[in-house]
Amino acid sequence: MxxxxxxxxxxxxxxxxxxxxxxxxxxxxxxxxxxxxxxxxxxxxxxxxxxxxxxxxxxxxxxxxxxxxxxxxxxxxxxxxxxxxxxxxxxxxxxxxxxxxxxxxxxxxxxxxxxxxxxxxxxxxxxxxxxxxxxxxxxxxxxxxxxxxxxxxxxxxxxxxxxxxxxxxxxxxxxxxYYSSGFKPVKIWVEEEFVRAAPGGLGQTKAAANYVASLKAAELAKINGYSQVLWLDVTHKYVEEVGTMNVFFVVGNKILTPLLDDTILPGGVRSCAIQLLKDWGYEVVEKKVSLAELQDAYDKGLLTEAFGTGTAAVITSIGDLSFTNKKWLFNENEYGPIAKRLYEEITAIQSGTKVDKYNWIHLVSNSNSTTSIGLGL
Ligand SMILES: Cc1ncc(COP(=O)(O)O)c(C=O)c1O
The missing domain is CATH 3.30.470.10 (Aminotransferase class 4, branched-chain amino acid transferase, N-terminal domain)
Incomplete structure (x- = not known):
């Protein structure tokens, strides 16, 4: 040294x-x-x-x-x-x-x-x-x-x-x-047995404990060809979040996402997505989202898109939500249009091709002057 x-x-x-x-x-x-x-x-x-x-x-x-x-x-x-x-x-x-x-x-x-x-x-x-x-x-x-x-x-x-x-x-x-081989919607397993977080617990934090709690279900899902699991609440009636993403559903002219409580991580990309969607004129509803209402919307052809938000992949379209006894399929395995638009917008703000009107960008250095520590590396 x-x-x-x-x-x-x-x-x-x-x-x-x-x-x-x-x-x-x-x-x-x-x-x-x-x-x-x-x-x-x-x-x-x-x-x-x-x-x-x-x-x-x-x-x-x-x-x-x-x-x-x-x-x-x-x-x-x-x-x-x-x-x-x-x-x-x-x-x-x-x-x-x-x-x-x-x-x-x-x-x-x-x-x-x-x-x-x-x-x-x-x-x-x-x-x-x-x-x-x-x-x-x-x-x-x-x-x-x-x-x-x-x-x-x-x-x-x-x-x-x-x-x-x-x-x-x-x-x-x-x-x-994340999408180096092109945009592909993911297959998600709806977890009807294990739970990630309980009311009053640590679910709203990035405690390492939450991730060890999630491993068993995620490993089983992977063995069966799913990329992550969709977690439900302790009663297995309400949707919470995906492995490392918050989740959104397009139902008719509304976009539903689970209301944050102490079992759900408040995602940074989630809040960006809500802001953008509202600015684009969508009605975003943050509420407890039940499987029953999603099933009803799916049966009526109103549930047209599902996607996840998270730092790793930014926006991930969901093409297949599989349960033990049934499957919901979306967009014929194509990337959902709202997911695509959100992905393009957020990555454009990150790469500087769109103006950062929300103040999401923290500048470290520009091309010719840096605040470099100057170690001569
Ligand atoms: C459990 C969980 N939920 C949601 C998210 C999405 O959060 P963010 O958008 O801040 O990356 C993550 C990833 O950090 C996560 O680990």
Missing amino acids: KNDRTLQIKNKYEIQITKADSLKELPDFNKLGFGQFFSDYMFVAEFEQGKGWYDFKIKPYAPFQMDPAASVLHYGQALFEGLKAFKRPNGEVVIFRPEFNALRFKQGAERLCMVPPPEDLFVQAIHELVNLENRWIPKDKGSALYIRPTLIGTEGFLGVRPSRKYLFFVILSPVGA
Whole structure:
């Protein structure tokens, strides 16, 4: 390690930067997939009760050393976020809605009795790390640098109580275009046995626990050729969300989406979709959506489209919703028109070909001047 230096952010935070001895070879940006490769650096910060957040660092990506009694390993205090940075055709680097993720992270941490980093530290840490890792941001349409902020309890003890020490870290992974082989609607399994989240539980957070709870059903669905599951509520009567997406249904001239409650993750792309649809003149209804009313609409030919919203794929058209004893098919396996329009609009705002009138874009650097940390990389 060499060239330690510090970076002052807004006279408030000081980030110590340690330069790597050597940099990794970049992967083939045409074969990225999702979450397979990680950039050269990560951001880390620590928290200790009585001391607050301290030791803000950008340092080479490397394994952590951890007490085997660390609370995350036993009692699951783990929370994460997922957002993306883009390199636009004109060279600008932007992040999509980091303030949204900062707030959701804070709210999730509070639900899990964890201490979140301040929201402005969350955003600035990501800004600086993305700026430093410019060479890791793919340029091709639909590709991005996926950002994974994570918070874990690190105090070593046994006993069920909140940790008094936390580690906040951010890692980066270049990801390929989700639809590199063309727009294909997905097949979704309607999960009528397992449940992901219960009222009063953690469903509205990105707690790691929610994802382990979802694995069994998702694995069974995959074995049977489905890409994800559609979760229902604990009574199996109401629709909640898809594995890593919120869900929308076009019924007649209305667009229905489940009302957010404590069992559903409040998705960032969900709120973008609602905003755009309303601006385009659609009536968007956020309410408890029952399978019975969807069945009725499907039988009458009124349920014409279903789609999911989420950071990974932005908008995903659903071509097939399969239950144990029946199937609903949409758009003859073509991408639904409203899903397509939303996808085009959101990705155009991300890539800068459409004006960002909603303030969703956080600028990291433009083509000729950067706020680069200047490590000479
Ligand atoms: C369970 C779940 N629901 C919904 C979403 C969509 O959220 P967002 O639009 O913020 O990516 C995600 C992905 O983050 C998710 O994991």
